[in-house]
Amino acid sequence: MKFAQRLAPLKFNVFADMDRAKALARAAGQNTIDLSLGSSDLPAAAHITDAIANSLSDPSTHGYLLFNGTRSFREAAASWYEQKFGISVNPETEVLPLIGSQEGTAHMPLAVLNPGDFALLLDPGYPSHAGGVYLAGGQIYPMPILAENQFLPVFEDIPMPVLAQSKMMVLSYPHNPTTAIAPLAFFEKAVNFCRQHDLVLVHDFPYVDLVFDDSLGAVDGACPPSRKLMAPSIFQADRDKSVAIEFFTLSKSYSMGGFRVGYAIGNPELITALRQVKAAVDFNQYLGILNGASAALTGPQDTVTTSVETFRKRRDVFVSALRAIGWEVPVPPATMYVWAKLPAPWASDSVKFCTQLVQSTGVAASPGAGFGKSGEGYVRFALVESPEILEAAVRKIAEFLS
Numbered sequence: 001m002k003f004a005q006r007l008a009p010l011k012f013n014v015f016a017d018m019d020r021a022k023a024l025a026r027a028a029g030q031n032t033i034d035l036s037l038g039s040s041d042l043p044a045a046a047h048i049t050d051a052i053a054n055s056l057s058d059p060s061t062h063g064y065l066l067f068n069g070t071r072s073f074r075e076a077a078a079s080w081y082e083q084k085f086g087i088s089v090n091p092e093t094e095v096l097p098l099i100g101s102q103e104g105t106a107h108m109p110l111a112v113l114n115p116g117d118f119a120l121l122l123d124p125g126y127p128s129h130a131g132g133v134y135l136a137g138g139q140i141y142p143m144p145i146l147a148e149n150q151f152l153p154v155f156e157d158i159p160m161p162v163l164a165q166s167k168m169m170v171l172s173y174p175h176n177p178t179t180a181i182a183p184l185a186f187f188e189k190a191v192n193f194c195r196q197h198d199l200v201l202v203h204d205f206p207y208v209d210l211v212f213d214d215s216l217g218a219v220d221g222a223c224p225p226s227r228k229l230m231a232p233s234i235f236q237a238d239r240d241k242s243v244a245i246e247f248f249t250l251s252k253s254y255s256m257g258g259f260r261v262g263y264a265i266g267n268p269e270l271i272t273a274l275r276q277v278k279a280a281v282d283f284n285q286y287l288g289i290l291n292g293a294s295a296a297l298t299g300p301q302d303t304v305t306t307s308v309e310t311f312r313k314r315r316d317v318f319v320s321a322l323r324a325i326g327w328e329v330p331v332p333p334a335t336m337y338v339w340a341k342l343p344a345p346w347a348s349d350s351v352k353f354c355t356q357l358v359q360s361t362g363v364a365a366s367p368g369a370g371f372g373k374s375g376e377g378y379v380r381f382a383l384v385e386s387p388e389i390l391e392a393a394v395r396k397i398a399e400f401l402s
């Protein structure tokens, strides 16, 4: 069979490679500790699952869900955003429900790029950002983000001919995999740059709540006081929504990854364009899931605070344990990951490190190279196990390294 050329660049997929390595390790009898995927192990709150369960027994939720049927969810998303950031959002024109934020960011390039146009992406970055550009027939200009620049891109380094052919820039802070937070001043610079060069600015924002450190650019939320610490939104820099669209997910803050629900907030023209793409592809997800998501956004927020504290504790335990075995890693200011520079013998081959680690110890992590060229030399650990298991993983890593 002959397949489309656009599939070729999608063949190198770090998660698929690690899945194969994990399966081989399991088949060889290893007990695996899987720190390779950012899939939260915490449960969704009872008021969320109750809302979904109650919807199931209501036959009026069983049909196709067209745009009009999503209004109460769009209102919940708009008021959640307004309460958090104090910026008003029109639920009719500025919000779009998504089947997870990955679905939205991967479809966005279809609405913006013509074949051959460039998208400016972070390197390292989340793999589906690149996947969406390839599916749209676009080209990628990877903006290296390096530790010496606080993992922020240097716009001045983008070559003029590339910029002239570029239609969009994708940012995502707090950042997966580096865990960096972008300060608001950087977002202001990015918005001005995109206005100047007529670029759509996509901001993928799944870790809005998973912030531990206020010294690195996190801002005070509009309210409530118990959840003050959070990362800045792109619309604090683009208050009139002139160039930006921001993507949110219920997967991280509300532990709803498997339910597949997220939403975009942004410039009305961008929202309409993305809706046109999606209208050709899906009918939204099941209304019961949107009801659960509305309950999450409008209901008690104490489980969000508890989740943040859980990940903070895991982060502290894991970083201390790695440092105790002589692996100096920085303390992540945000997200659910640790981004660690590989010890010298492995510094040029993160895939080999991760493959051999899982084969000999059962500990699975993600090779930095899978997130882009500038990720080589690093490994990403997802803190999706209890502190005890994380400590056990570090003991196994110590044996492997010695």
Ligand SMILES: Cc1ncc(COP(=O)(O)O)c(C=O)c1O
Binding pocket: 038, 099, 100, 101, 102, 103, 126, 172, 176, 204, 206, 248, 249, 250, 251, 257, 260, 261, 262
């Ligand atoms: C940067 C980034 N975007 C999107 C996603 C996926 O989110 P969703 O579950 O909403 O598709 C993740 C998940 O790890 C992520 O890290």
